[in-house]
Amino acid sequence: KQEVTQIPAALSVPEGENLVLNCSFTDSAIYNLQWFRQDPGKGLTSLLLIQSSQREQTSGRLNASLDKSSGRSTLYIAASQPGDSATYLCALYAFGNEKLTFGTGTRLTIIP
Amino acid sequence: SQTIHQWPATLVQPVGSPLSLECTVEGTSNPNLYWYRQAAGRGLQLLFYSVGIGQISSEVPQNLSASRPQDRQFILSSKKLLLSDSGFYLCAWSRQVPGNTIYFGEGSWLTVV
Numbered sequence: 001k002q003e004v005t006q007i008p009a010a011l012s013v014p015e016g017e018n019l020v021l022n023c024s025f026t027d028s029a030i031y032n033l034q035w036f037r038q039d040p041g042k043g044l045t046s047l048l049l050i051q052s053s054q055r056e057q058t059s060g061r062l063n064a065s066l067d068k069s070s071g072r073s074t075l076y077i078a079a080s081q082p083g084d085s086a087t088y089l090c091a092l093y094a095f096g097n098e099k100l101t102f103g104t105g106t107r108l109t110i111i112p
Numbered sequence: 113s114q115t116i117h118q119w120p121a122t123l124v125q126p127v128g129s130p131l132s133l134e135c136t137v138e139g140t141s142n143p144n145l146y147w148y149r150q151a152a153g154r155g156l157q158l159l160f161y162s163v164g165i166g167q168i169s170s171e172v173p174q175n176l177s178a179s180r181p182q183d184r185q186f187i188l189s190s191k192k193l194l195l196s197d198s199g200f201y202l203c204a205w206s207r208q209v210p211g212n213t214i215y216f217g218e219g220s221w222l223t224v225v
Contacts, residue, residue, distance in 0.1 A: 044202070
């Protein structure tokens with residue numbers, strides 16, 4: 001059974017710093033891995049999707065990497081801003097499965 | 113473009129009362145549809161998913177049921193709510209291609225009192 005872990009559960013950093021969020025998974029037989037953002041009381045917004053054959057994806061200040069051999073993905077946020085404060089979740093599709101498996105998320109707070 | 117609508121956004125229901133949450137998707141056809149629940153301090157739990165009209169797969173045995181009466185309509189129901197049904201319910205859709213991006217609605221807050 002696929003298990004997806006995100007550590008730490010919460011993270012606070014000063015504005016302007018670069019930061020890395022971590023996502024670990026136990027089964028490397030995946031289609032892709034996605035990173036989502038969730039603002040309090042809101043739905044999830046897709047940030048980046050990395051296909052199984054890719055190693056990274058970039059969108060603006062965000063860069064997501066994927067290392068299937070080690071069962072890890074990272075989300076790098078450059079020059080953090082208070083508006084980046086949210087919960088970030090990773091999720092992945094496993095082969096033969098129409099369903100995403102989500103991590104429990106990291107709650108990020110950017111301190112002005 | 114595709115959009116997903118989910119309602120109501122918030123509701124407070126007494127224990128033992130019925131529930132109906134509705135979700136519709138526009139701008140696409142034959143989507144996969146999903147209901148997730150997010151309880152306080154816990155991750156997203158998949159409740160139901162559907163690959164077509166009348167086709168519902170249940171992930172977790174519980175007090176809830178789902179129906180898909182039309183291609184782009186997904187309904188989450190309960191005949192008698194329990195306190196443990198409280199949580200944040202999210203509808204989502206994806207194209208029927210394995211590993212495609214999933215898109216979420218804005219969610220419905222349910223408080224059972």
